[in-house]
Each structure stands twice: as structure tokens, then as C-alpha cells.
Amino acid sequence: MRRSKAKLLSTTVIPFVVVMGVAVGGASVTIQFAGGPAYAQSNPCNPCAAACNPCNPCAAACNPCNPCAGGGGSASLKCAVPRLQTVSACNPCAVAKACSPCNPCGACNPCAAAACNPCNPCAAAACNPCNPCAAAACNPCNPCAAAACNPCNPCAAACNPCNPCAAACNPCNPCAAGACNPCGACNPCGAGGPVQLTDAEAVAAYDCLLGEMKAAYAKSDNPVAASYSEWRRYSKNSYVSETHGNRYVQNYGNAAAKAYGAYENAGPMPAGAVLAKDSFMVKANGQVSAGPLFIMEKMQAGFYGDSDDWRYTMVMPNGKVFGTTQGDGSAKVEFCIGCHISAAPEVDSLLLLPEKYRVN
Amino acid sequence: MTVWAFRLSTVFLAAAIMLAAASAQAAEDDERRFAEGLEAYDAGDFETAVAAWRPMAEAGNLDAQVSLAEFYLNGLGVAADPAVAAAWYRRAAEAGDPVAQLNLGDFYARGLGVARDPVEAFVWFDLAARQGKSWAAARRDEMAPQLDSAQRAEAQARSERYRPSE
Numbered sequence: 001m002r003r004s005k006a007k008l009l010s011t012t013v014i015p016f017v018v019v020m021g022v023a024v025g026g027a028s029v030t031i032q033f034a035g036g037p038a039y040a041q042s043n044p045c046n047p048c049a050a051a052c053n054p055c056n057p058c059a060a061a062c063n064p065c066n067p068c069a070g071g072g073g074s075a076s077l078k079c080a081v082p083r084l085q086t087v088s089a090c091n092p093c094a095v096a097k098a099c100s101p102c103n104p105c106g107a108c109n110p111c112a113a114a115a116c117n118p119c120n121p122c123a124a125a126a127c128n129p130c131n132p133c134a135a136a137a138c139n140p141c142n143p144c145a146a147a148a149c150n151p152c153n154p155c156a157a158a159c160n161p162c163n164p165c166a167a168a169c170n171p172c173n174p175c176a177a178g179a180c181n182p183c184g185a186c187n188p189c190g191a192g193g194p195v196q197l198t199d200a201e202a203v204a205a206y207d208c209l210l211g212e213m214k215a216a217y218a219k220s221d222n223p224v225a226a227s228y229s230e231w232r233r234y235s236k237n238s239y240v241s242e243t244h245g246n247r248y249v250q251n252y253g254n255a256a257a258k259a260y261g262a263y264e265n266a267g268p269m270p271a272g273a274v275l276a277k278d279s280f281m282v283k284a285n286g287q288v289s290a291g292p293l294f295i296m297e298k299m300q301a302g303f304y305g306d307s308d309d310w311r312y313t314m315v316m317p318n319g320k321v322f323g324t325t326q327g328d329g330s331a332k333v334e335f336c337i338g339c340h341i342s343a344a345p346e347v348d349s350l351l352l353l354p355e356k357y358r359v360n
Numbered sequence: 361m362t363v364w365a366f367r368l369s370t371v372f373l374a375a376a377i378m379l380a381a382a383s384a385q386a387a388e389d390d391e392r393r394f395a396e397g398l399e400a401y402d403a404g405d406f407e408t409a410v411a412a413w414r415p416m417a418e419a420g421n422l423d424a425q426v427s428l429a430e431f432y433l434n435g436l437g438v439a440a441d442p443a444v445a446a447a448w449y450r451r452a453a454e455a456g457d458p459v460a461q462l463n464l465g466d467f468y469a470r471g472l473g474v475a476r477d478p479v480e481a482f483v484w485f486d487l488a489a490r491q492g493k494s495w496a497a498a499r500r501d502e503m504a505p506q507l508d509s510a511q512r513a514e515a516q517a518r519s520e521r522y523r524p525s526e
Contacts, residue, residue, distance in 0.1 A: 221493060320427070
């Protein structure tokens with residue numbers, strides 16, 4: 001009896017205790033993470049970084065769309081688009097939707113006015129003594145600081161029709177829709193759609209950024225990442241791809257994909273054909289940064305009917321590959337199939353680039 | 361006694377099966393949530409991607425941590441902050457993610473979000489290289505001549521001592 005009891009323990013109770021122990025223990029493991037990711041602004045001189053000033057439309061620390069927030073990052077400065085840099089440096093509110101009647105960059109907006117307005121709290125350089133947000137609270141020129149009776153203080157008089165921070169119910173008030181929601185439809189400081197580059201700007205940005213993009217994708221050790229830029233390029237220059245997040249992209253194909261150059265008449269691609277799209281993003285302030293490398297490879301018939309035998313891979317600019325069709329993390333890139341499969345059957349899941357950008 | 365033991369083992373077995381099923385369901389939910397974030401990222405909707413990935417990252421999902429690091433580095437859906445990017449890479453690197461390790465090594469090599477430190481860079485490149493990352497192995501070998509013999513010994517010892525944090 002004692003032996004059978006011991007056997008029972010070893011076959012039921014002990015494994016259960018081990019399983020529970022692992023589960024509970026695993027759940028309780030915490031990493032000592034010094035400080036954790038801090039959300040504080042890193043730039044103490046940033047006039048827009050001031051914590052949580054409810055009257056400062058540029059202030060909210062949690063504002064991810066705030067063009068004044070943070071700064072730094074790896075977005076390539078040397079490849080930035082000069083035209084956009086100039087505009088946004090003087091007035092980050094001016095970049096998008098400049099003519100909107102709801103635009104707080106209009107004449108009544110103390111943050112807007114003309115570019116480089118020394119009284120513009122959004123515009124001034126960090127150490128500009130005219131920067132009313134940087135100055136001490138008693139600075140009479142500081143529209144955010146002064147007392148309620150200061151007629152120049154747009155944050156003060158609730159009834160001041162020029163005060164963009166006043167009426168909480170004003171849908172055009174960038175402070176109203178929630179301090180953390182600068183991306184609201186009425187917020188002219190929010191992203192106003194994709195930044196448009198001229199073709200010349202797109203060429204310059206791409207030529208400047210290509211080395212950086214190749215270096216970024218190479219972190220993945222993906223063989224396509226190492227070789228794609230030597231392949232034939234089918235786009236004259238970078239163009240906005242709506243199906244790839246409005247990023248600027250270029251199209252490359254390996255030798256087996258040479259039929260791609262016939263575009264609508266290409267017919268089904270042969271097994272071994274590989275198409276790659278590198279991509280970059282442009283911010284309203286002109287900064288550019290590498291986006292993902294999108295790869296589609298035609299596999300042997302029978303590979304995966306749902307994808308028309310295409311294998312999709314997305315390489316992040318930090319080298320991470322989250323999924324490959326029918327490989328590790330296949331479910332994570334299933335959406336690639338969902339989009340490409342919508343192409344006309346005769347073009348074999350290819351979403352062709354606009355005619356004006358095609359290399360013939 | 362035998363009947364009692366049989367009942368007890370049945371209860372435990374059922375509990376273990378339920379635990380395993382719950383764990384599998386949680387993993388499936390994680391994968392679905394991550395895919396939603398990835399789809400948003402692909403579509404250029406960085407705020408949605410951050411909203412999907414941040415809770416996962418905080419709960420320990422390495423893919424989400426590595427993604428958030430990239431977002432903080434480039435200011436996608438969040439204010440750019442290389443120091444926060446480095447913190448997220450560190451968290452995933454310490455847990456053993458090779459891409460986080462090689463990127464953290466790159467941060468130390470370039471002084472991006474952290475103070476430049478060739479020894480730290482060497483350690484993280486080496487750890488990623490040990491997991492088969494050729495890019496990291498090449499960077500580690502480039503870094504080696506920048507270290508004197510004492511630094512190299514220290515770096516190698518730290519790399520040897522490393523154990524994933526979870």
C-alpha cells in the first residue's frame with residue numbers, strides 16, 4: 001500500500017505541484033527594470049516639453065503626435081528634407097492643414113502666427129528669451145504663465161474668443177479633445193495625412209538613406225536583405241504606397257522575377273521570383289527614417305494555396321522578422337495575403353506601382 | 361484508499377489540463393493581439409500599434425518590447441527617446457532576445473540612448489552572435505580590436521556569465 005501510495009504521488013501529485021509551481025513561479029517572475037521606460041521628455045530645453053500644462057497645446061508629455069515633443073531619435077538628420085525642416089522648425093503647427101478654418105495656427109492663435117514669430121511659444125528656440133513658455137512664471141510675456149487678468153494670456157480668460165485653450169467644448173480646440181489626443185480630426189497640429197515630397201525630394205531622401213536602410217535590414221541576416229539592392233529596380237524613384245502604410249517605397253526584383261517588368265502582362269511569376277520593397281517614412285518636420293523591407297517570394301506550386309504560393313516576410317528596420325508565411329509566426333503576416341490576394345487574378349497577387357513611376 | 365487516490369489524481373489531471381488549455385489560449389490571444397499591432401504598423405497607424413503592443417511589452421512579450429524600442433528610437437506614435445528605446449531593448453535583451461541583444465550592442469557601440477561603451481557593446485554582440493546572428497558576430501569582431509586585453513577578458517567573462525532573466 002505504501003509503495004502504491006508513493007507511486008500515486010509520483011505520477012499525479014508531484015507532476016501537478018511541479019506544473020503549478022512553474023505556472024505560479026513563472027507568473028511571479030519580474031524583471032528588475034531600472035526605472036522602466038520613462039515617458040518624460042528627454043529635452044529639458046524643449047519649450048513644448050513642459051509637463052502637462054493644460055493650456056499648452058504642444059505640451060502634453062503623452063502627446064505622441066506632438067511635433068515638438070522629445071526630439072532626438074535615430075531618424076536620419078543628414079537625410080532630412082530641408083523644405084519641411086525649415087517650415088516645421090519655425091512653426092510646427094503650420095505643416096499640415098494650413099488653411100483650415102479650424103486651424104489654431106490662424107491669426108488668433110498665439111502659437112501660430114507667422115513663421116519665426118518671437119512670441120510664438122511653439123516656434124522659438126530653446127534658449128530664446130522671447131520664448132514665453134520657457135520663461136519664468138512671472139514673465140508678463142508668457143501667455144501660459146501670467147495671471148488670469150493678463151489680457152494677452154490666451155490660457156486665462158475663459159471667454160476670450162481668441163483663446164484656443166478656453167472653450168472645452170470647442171471642437172477646434174486642440175486642448176479640448178483631451179490633452180493626449182492631438183490627432184483628433186479637428187486638430188490641425190495632428191498628422192494631416194502623408195507628407196508629400198516632390199519627386200526630386202524623394203530621390204534625394206532615398207539616395208541619402210539607402211545605405212542606412214541596407215545596414216538596418218542586414219541586422220536580420222535575411223539573404224534578401226543583403227542582396228536586394230543589387231537587383232533590377234522597377235521604380236524610377238520612391239513613391240507613396242498606400243498599401244504599405246503610405247510609406248515611400250521602391251520596387252526591386254531578382255532575375256527570376258524579370259517578367260515583373262511587363263506589369264499587367266507579366267502573367268504568373270515563376271517559382272524563385274523574389275520581389276522586395278524597401279521603404280522609408282517622412283515626418284512633417286522633414287525627418288526621414290527607414291521603414292520595413294517587404295519581401296514576397298514565389299514558391300513551388302502547392303506551397304500554400306491561400307497565398308497563391310507566395311511567401312511573405314516583413315523585415316523591421318531593427319532586424320526583427322516577426323513572421324514568414326508558412327514559417328515561424330506565419331499568422332502574424334497573414335494580413336499580407338489578405339491584401340495582396342485582392343489583386344486581379346491575372347497579375348498573380350501583385351499590387352503594381354503607378355504607371356508614372358514604372359521603369360520600362 | 362485506491363478510490364480516493366483515483367479521484368484525487370483525476371482532479372489533479374483535470375486541473376493540469378485546464379491550466380495547459382488556459383496557457384495555450386493566452387498564447388493564442390497574445391499572437392492575435394500582436395498581429396493586430398503588426399497590421400496597424402504595416403498600415404502606418406503607429407498609435408494603434410503602440411496601443412496594442414505596450415500592454416504586451418509591459419507583460420513581458422519580447423516581440424512587443426523590441427517593437428516598442430524601434431518606435432521610441434524613431435518617434436513612431438510616441439515621442440522619440442533613444443534612452444527609452446535602449447531601456448526596452450535592454451529588457452528584451454536580458455530576457456534573451458537576440459535581435460534586442462544586437463541592437464543594444466549597436467546602441468552601446470554608437471552611444472545611442474546610452475553612454476558609449478565598447479565593452480558593453482562587445483558583450484551584447486557576442487550574446488547575439490552565440491544565438492546565430494551573423495551580423496552581430498561581424499560587429500563583435502570589428503569591436504574586438506578596440507578593447508585592450510583586460511577589457512576583452514572582462515567582456516568575455518560577462519558574456520559567459522550571462523543567463524536569461526526569465
